[in-house]
Amino acid sequence: MTPISKDRRLLISLVVFAAAVLLPAVLHDTFWLRVTTEAIMWVGLALGFDVIAGYTGYLNFGHQAFFGIGAYTTAMLMMKAHWPFLLAMPAGGVVGAAAALVIGIPTLRLRGAYFAIATWAVARAVQQGALMASFTGGPDGMRTTAFLNPQYFYYVMLAVVAATFFGLWFLLERAPFGLKLKAVREDQESAKALGLNPTVLKIKAFMLSAIPTALCGGVFAYWVTFIDPNSTLGDLLSDQALVMVIFGGMGTLVGPVIGAVLIFMFKTLFWAYLSAYEVLYLIILGAVIALSVVFLPDGVMGIAFRRRRGRAAPTVPQPAATPTEKEA
Amino acid sequence: MAEPILRVEKVSKAFGGLTAVNEVSFEMMPGEILGLIGPNGAGKTTLFNVISGYYRPTRGKVFFKGHDISHKPPYYLAGQGIGRTFQVVKPFAGLTVLENITIASFLKHPRRAQAEAHAWKVLEFTGLADRAKVQAASLTLAGRKRLEISKALALEPTFLLLDEVVAGLNPTEADRTIELILKVRDQGITILVVEHIMRVIMGISDRLVVLNFGQKIAEGSPAGVAADPGVIQAYLGEEHV
Numbered sequence: 001m002t003p004i005s006k007d008r009r010l011l012i013s014l015v016v017f018a019a020a021v022l023l024p025a026v027l028h029d030t031f032w033l034r035v036t037t038e039a040i041m042w043v044g045l046a047l048g049f050d051v052i053a054g055y056t057g058y059l060n061f062g063h064q065a066f067f068g069i070g071a072y073t074t075a076m077l078m079m080k081a082h083w084p085f086l087l088a089m090p091a092g093g094v095v096g097a098a099a100a101l102v103i104g105i106p107t108l109r110l111r112g113a114y115f116a117i118a119t120w121a122v123a124r125a126v127q128q129g130a131l132m133a134s135f136t137g138g139p140d141g142m143r144t145t146a147f148l149n150p151q152y153f154y155y156v157m158l159a160v161v162a163a164t165f166f167g168l169w170f171l172l173e174r175a176p177f178g179l180k181l182k183a184v185r186e187d188q189e190s191a192k193a194l195g196l197n198p199t200v201l202k203i204k205a206f207m208l209s210a211i212p213t214a215l216c217g218g219v220f221a222y223w224v225t226f227i228d229p230n231s232t233l234g235d236l237l238s239d240q241a242l243v244m245v246i247f248g249g250m251g252t253l254v255g256p257v258i259g260a261v262l263i264f265m266f267k268t269l270f271w272a273y274l275s276a277y278e279v280l281y282l283i284i285l286g287a288v289i290a291l292s293v294v295f296l297p298d299g300v301m302g303i304a305f306r307r308r309r310g311r312a313a314p315t316v317p318q319p320a321a322t323p324t325e326k327e328a
Numbered sequence: 329m330a331e332p333i334l335r336v337e338k339v340s341k342a343f344g345g346l347t348a349v350n351e352v353s354f355e356m357m358p359g360e361i362l363g364l365i366g367p368n369g370a371g372k373t374t375l376f377n378v379i380s381g382y383y384r385p386t387r388g389k390v391f392f393k394g395h396d397i398s399h400k401p402p403y404y405l406a407g408q409g410i411g412r413t414f415q416v417v418k419p420f421a422g423l424t425v426l427e428n429i430t431i432a433s434f435l436k437h438p439r440r441a442q443a444e445a446h447a448w449k450v451l452e453f454t455g456l457a458d459r460a461k462v463q464a465a466s467l468t469l470a471g472r473k474r475l476e477i478s479k480a481l482a483l484e485p486t487f488l489l490l491d492e493v494v495a496g497l498n499p500t501e502a503d504r505t506i507e508l509i510l511k512v513r514d515q516g517i518t519i520l521v522v523e524h525i526m527r528v529i530m531g532i533s534d535r536l537v538v539l540n541f542g543q544k545i546a547e548g549s550p551a552g553v554a555a556d557p558g559v560i561q562a563y564l565g566e567e568h569v
């Protein structure tokens with residue numbers, strides 16, 4: 001990972017961002033603008049997921065809890081406390097980070113499958129809580145004021161996710177924090193001997209993972225004007241984020257972006273044009289995941305990355321252990 | 329002369345009913361190399377883990393530069409100037425050699441560019457610079473052991489614990505590692521060495537501490553310890569005394 005190729009990737013990212021800013025000028029179709037907005041949202045979810053899963057080595061099957069907490073916090077602050085959206089959404093991010101702190105302290109002691117199960121269970125408890133509580137509207141969910149301006153939500157979502165991408169790029173690829181997280185992922189005991197406190201690093205990473213996810217939840221709540229425990233706290237959210245990150249390339253920032261866009265677009269096109277074969281979609285998706293786990297342990301990013309590396313240096317680096325091996 | 333840099337005071341460590349280390353005491357003076365030897369299962373690595381903060385002693389205390397460090401975590405001790413290696417090497421396998429050392433360099437060089445520059449210096453010193461950009465997983469055993477030492481050195485420690493850094497190397501590699509250890513000592517770093525290979529430990533140690541079944545059975549100069557009947561008995565059995 002030479003600094004040059006890293007800078008080049010940043011440059012490409014900036015070009016993609018500029019293109020995304022200009023997109024609504026040429027894309028007048030409301031349906032496709034909505035689809036693109038949701039694709040960007042999935043990029044945010046996948047990036048958040050990758051901070052804890054890819055960089056830190058903890059597969060979080062309760063990622064949806066942060067999305068739902070952000071969505072419900074924003075909706076409640078807007079509807080019950082009459083906060084403006086642009087205050088309520090960041091507040092959702094703060095509550096999401098606080099939730100990560102509370103959930104992370106007990107669960108981040110666990111490793112591998114135990115962490116995955118524990119976080120999944122906590123998220124199920126949060127979902128059940130939202131179903132039963134009265135202030136969340138229970139199974140009926142909550143409505144937010146309708147604000148029908150697709151351009152507005154496109155830009156808000158883009159702003160949140162772009163800030164996430166470039167913020168994470170700075171923290172994880174430029175600042176020491178990212179390397180320290182990777183040290184914890186690779187070997188906690190060894191990291192300790194080098195002066196790193198794994199508990200503190202993991203909790204920070206978990207909070208950093210929760211913030212963009214909760215912010216996306218907040219935008220989602222105002223955008224779709226209706227949230228319920230299924231749409232914002234269902235475990236399908238984590239499953240999809242996981243699939244996107246694995247397909248794109250774990251432990252990188254560009255990987256989740258590619259994975260989220262490709263998989264979400266595939267899903268949308270399938271449903272838009274081949275809705276009669278809905279079942280086929282899940283079968284194809286499952287096969288793609290199984291194949292990419294076996295043949296592309298480093299995701300789509302891995303192909304591009306390894307090819308570039310192979311050209312630069314004669315020694316072909318061994319691929320990193322797949323996440324499942326690492327957790328064992 | 330000066331105060332001892334390390335004082336181990338009647339340290340015991342029990343796992344359930346098994347006492348792995350039993351009332352062991354010794355001191356180390358700044359700048360010396362102390363060899364810790366003993367047959368398999370004598371408690372060397374356990375004692376190592378107590379000193380470096382990985383285990384808490386069941387009884388007894390460890391003092392570093394006069395401060396009680398018996399219950400401090402490893403990452404705190406690293407900040408105090410204690411570096412260690414692991415007998416079973418623990419590279420960050422998926423990262424490059426340079427990244428491995430850079431992570432260790434963050435302790436004294438919090439900014440990434442400075443840490444990386446420092447990592448290069450360490451790699452030059454330990455002779456791994458030509459492997460800087462390869463993944464740690466692709467190093468040979470000798471390379472990994474060298475990486476262990478490099479990581480510990482990148483902390484810029486005043487006290488270094490080396491756990492079997494020579495074991496498993498061929499004679500040429502072993503000689504290069506011994507050379508490296510002596511070079512480190514010449515920088516004024518105090519070193520505690522655990523090693524199985526007598527040729528190595530006798531050659532580099534200023535003094536030896538011998539453990540058997542968790543207890544200290546001898547302490548002194550390499551020649552004196554080698555002639556000690558108790559030590560011979562522990563290693564070779566009773567009929568050889």
